Amino acid sequence: MLLIFETNDKLHNLDDFDSVVRAEIPSQTDEPRLYEAVICHMIHGPCGLLNPRSPCMRDGICKKKFPKPFTSYRTRENDSYPIYRRREAASVPVSENGQVMVDNGWFVPYNPWILLKFDCHINVEVCGGIKCVKYIYKYIHKGPDRVALELRNGHNCDEIQQFVDGRWICAPEALWRIFCFEFSRMYPSVFRLQIHLPNQRQLDSAQMNMKVIYIIGDHDNSKTMLTEFFTANHDTSLTERYLYREFPQYYRWVQSQKKWVPRRGYNKVVGRIYVVSPSEGERFYQRILLNHVRGPRNFEELRTINGVVYTTFKEAAEYRGLLQHDYYVRHCMQKAFSVKFSSSLRRLFVSVLLQRLLHQHKMKLRDFDLPHISVQFLDESPLPRIIEEELAxxxxxxxxxxxxxxxxxxxxxxxxxxxxxxxxxxxxxxxxxxxxxxxxxxxxxxxxxxxxxxxxxIAVATSGIAATLLPGGRTAHSCLKIPLNPTVETL
Known part of the structure; x- marks a missing residue:
């Protein structure tokens, strides 16, 4: 359960943590009921030398990192949960016979009021770091679980095994779903906008008895949010030309008709274009142009500046002055800081660094060290990700x-x-x-x-089936960026 405090009630400093969370054994004389509840419910394990066969033990070490070290003060751990005060004190017996003794390093953080109210094990933590907040919000908004089904002929089915393999819902969640209560609410609503390069079709569904030639030939299957945004800009009655991300504020997307229609309600909607990594090349620069060019009517107009149509989106972005400074790099990293974890941020940072350095020095690299390697491959290959996956x-x-x-x-x-x-x-x-x-x-x-x-x-094969036979195998098209329809210019 995630509790978000009002602004006036938030824990603004480390001293406020003691009013909500403790990680020590209370005084048996001053708080006898709390002392009994903590001894009964809030001791971890014990594990380690006291119980090497405990379920939390992995390779001789507790995966929860118990016992915790003693500390006489509270502090914030780097981008994680805070370190609570655990002063060195006399050990107390876990059971009446007194065979196992524990100190303050073995107690799970708890809230005294909640522990006395419900008299059961309830771990309470303060989400004081950005890493904790990202994890919690991603976890509760990740959507429902998925179920794997297996179809069998006949009546021989193991009902017990089906029950074990099925999804288990606890009583509070079942009650919440029965009464149709909201699980989460987001305001203003965020509408995600598709982005793709010209002549790239989007995933769509079709009936199984339809022939592929009819599916490909259907004009409606080629309509996307982006192409219909271009079509809507042909309307001369528009009093203002909008950016792509501003369009959902005034128009709504009707999936059944695949068209934008004027929005009648007053609900606030925020448009967000899907995030694109700099390693994706042209698609990344196309996203930069869509965030700055108002009312384009086609892909060609998006690349047009003062009547001159440029060949690539990157050239158009350069001549518009969008790549002369590091603004787009800073903007890309700033957006990533709010949604990505540490490993993803490191890959993105190295990818941006490679893009900038190789763009400035690719001619010298071509003349000296790497005459046999395509510079285009170096510009677009996600080298850090390949290295990380190989080492794993x-x-x-x-x-x-x-x-x-x-x-x-x-x-x-x-x-x-x-x-x-x-x-x-x-x-x-x-x-x-x-x-x-x-x-x-x-x-x-x-x-x-x-x-x-x-x-x-790097294990590379020509086909996907052959690649699956090798440990860490990849296809040549995926790893080496070989185009599916190679031409003289791309080789």
Missing amino acids: IQISDEDFRSVENLNSQQRAAFGSVVQSTMCNHHKLFFIDVPGGTGKTFLYHSILAYLRKKEKFL
């Missing part, structure tokens, strides 16, 4: 032990590839043998062995 790949013991089971021909190929890699000899190997002779088994051995040696490898 788990090497199975079975793959690592498979080296011992290679036959003579596989071992010869294995030795040649590994020796070339360890000695930094740049070579290209082709393994051309019939299907079913052990190529995938050999690839698993090479990848596992070199990754154990802390070598950075």
